Amino acid sequence: MASFGWKRKAGEKVSKSVVQQFEAQDDAGGHNEDVNWLHAIKRRKEVLLEDCAEKSKRLKEEGSQLAEQGRHWEAIKKWDEAIQLTPENPLLYEMKSQVLTVLQEVFPAVQAAEMAVKLRPVWWEGWQTLGRAQLNLGEVDLALRSFQVAIHLCPSERTLWQEDLEWARRLQKQELATKEKTRQEEETKSQILKAPELEQDYDFESDEVLAACVAVAERQNRYEELKRTAVVMDSEGNIKNIVTEDGGSEDTAAPSKEQFVKARRL
Template sequence: MASFGWKRKIGERVSKVTSQNFEKEFAEEAAGIGSNDVDWLHSIKRKKGLLVEDNVSKSKRLKEEGALLALNGRHLEAIKKWDEAIHLTPEDAALYEMKAQSLLCLQEIFPAVQAAEKAVSRDPKFVEAWQTLGRAQLGLGEIAMAVRSFQIGIHICPSNKELWEEDLTWARRLLLQKKDTEAAEVVKRNQMDIRVEQALIPDYDFESDEVVAACDAISQIQKAAAAGGKTIVVSSSGKVSNQEPTTDDASTSEESKLFIKAR
């Protein structure tokens, strides 16, 4: 029976040039052992590259764990995972967008708006981030701003039917309802102001004893003046005066223009 093993003949399938280069590098490294000429800069760059790679992979793992938690309704735990990932990769717009969605589910509207704004600032072409921002703005009552966010998302991706048929349509309907409500409130406020002004104007009781007595007194004076051939004129200030009758219309005095003012 033939046996299987990992042993191979030394030098098999290795080119002569590769072998010589390897031997040369090995000799240089061996000669440098114990010397003080160490390339610290190269070493630091290499470690930094490994660290960045580790942060990216860890952030990706945390992102996926947070997504699974959010699907199961565990939004607080998901947000914690995404916060850790954001600390590692703060320029990842998807982390902010997912965090905003979970905050909306928790009814944390204002923090959701802030997270969505960070998402669109990291990636202005991120359609889902504009959509989430618009939904958060609707929850905050900023309907006009939500319409603008949805329109930006549609401008980036016109084929997104969900933005067209659901988000933007709903936001526009709310905006029209808000305008109608504001117009109705203006009309109602104006009507209320008119009622207040009318309430401030005193109503005169023309059947009160004082008014009847004043009318009777004026009537008696007019009868006495008529018997003497005079005219009674009552000015707007309440002043009563007697005037002689005249036939010259051009010489009408200023007192003849006075009138009785009543509401």
């Protein structure tokens, strides 16, 4: 057995009896073949993981209680602590996304929901939460896809059909109508600035000049009307163009949003 370096360096300052006693203890306990160090280390890791899981579960429950009391930022702080302990738990990200959506933190809400479905791709509630967060961000097409995935995973869930998917389709319909209205407005404006009737040479005493001016005036009126028009959707999902009094856009009634955070089982 090779001796430790301190014995050679110590020299005469260490008594011979002390050296012999140390070597005897080293021989007796240093090479115990019965000790399985790998098993001991593995067991220690298992104990630490169990402790992290229990603490994470406690933090998750505390966060749920805080969220139900309306203390949303405190709830998020608890869940962030739990995520540090169990970063592979999709439930923590999904609940965090719900609360961030309530707080109108739209982009972080989408990020949290995306992490939830990444960790558990076959969890329909995770896709539902992602779709709602995407709607809040204004990504209607992405939200439609998320709701469709959720329905594919759980076709018997009526809220996905009657609430989430139906509302997303209405918003998509309204968005398309708004884009078409904007296109018409830009086209009419372009025709006013580049009126083809005014590019010709007219006899100013002829009726052609009058007809050209009338055509330009009609386009101007059409443009002003489009500017005063707002695209709205009625309770049955029908799109209507309504001319407002002040030229601004009318606010459409937002769907009722129930603020909730539910502890879901995986």
